[in-house]
Amino acid sequence: MEYGSIEREIYIDATPEVVYEVVSRPEHLREWWPDEAELEPVPGATGVISFGDGTAPDVKVVPVTVVEADPPRRFSFRWVYDEGEAATASNSLLVTFDLVPSGAGTLLRFSEAGFREKGWEAAVLEEAYREHVTGWDYFLPRLVTYIARRVSTS
Numbered sequence: 001m002e003y004g005s006i007e008r009e010i011y012i013d014a015t016p017e018v019v020y021e022v023v024s025r026p027e028h029l030r031e032w033w034p035d036e037a038e039l040e041p042v043p044g045a046t047g048v049i050s051f052g053d054g055t056a057p058d059v060k061v062v063p064v065t066v067v068e069a070d071p072p073r074r075f076s077f078r079w080v081y082d083e084g085e086a087a088t089a090s091n092s093l094l095v096t097f098d099l100v101p102s103g104a105g106t107l108l109r110f111s112e113a114g115f116r117e118k119g120w121e122a123a124v125l126e127e128a129y130r131e132h133v134t135g136w137d138y139f140l141p142r143l144v145t146y147i148a149r150r151v152s153t154s
Contacts, residue, residue, distance in 0.1 A: 003115045006110075006129070008111075009107060010110070011105055011108075012147055013104065013151065014106060014148075016099040016101055017071070020099055022143065022146065022147055023099075023108075024075040025041060032142040032145070033139050034062075036050040037049045039064055039077075041066060045065070045066045047063070062080065065079075074096065074097065078093065080093040089117055092114060093114040093115065093132075094112070094114050095110075096109075096110070096111045110140060
């Protein structure tokens with residue numbers, strides 16, 4: 001099996017502008033992905049996302065660095081790197097949301113890359129890759145559902 005990158009294409013019945021807001025703004029991110037998000041959607045900005053109860057000792061806090069913010073076409077960030085380090089191609093994973101107008105909606109091209117570049121031993125690489133596949137297969141449909149709710153109430 002190849003553990004280089006995770007790629008998904010999803011059609012979303014909303015404009016690229018709406019989808020961009022939902023994949024880049026903390027107030028929307030926390031509705032479909034992490035439990036908490038603190039970041040500015042501007043290139044070079046750093047922040048954190050958290051999974052779990054923020055007051056619990058087992059909360060997972062992950063640093064993020066915005067790489068590209070090109071509304072409404074692309075939003076990308078690096079994550080899964082050690083706190084206190086600057087995110088680079090060799091120590092982090094790169095998540096990219098490419099948004100392509102398609103009819104009345106948007107084709108979202110999602111990718112997460114950099115697994116091999118992290119230099120993990122084979123078992124760690126395989127486990128991390130599988131965890132991320134499982135995670136994105138859970139969270140990306142939540143993104144579509146959240147946008148559908150937003151569009152239907154606006």
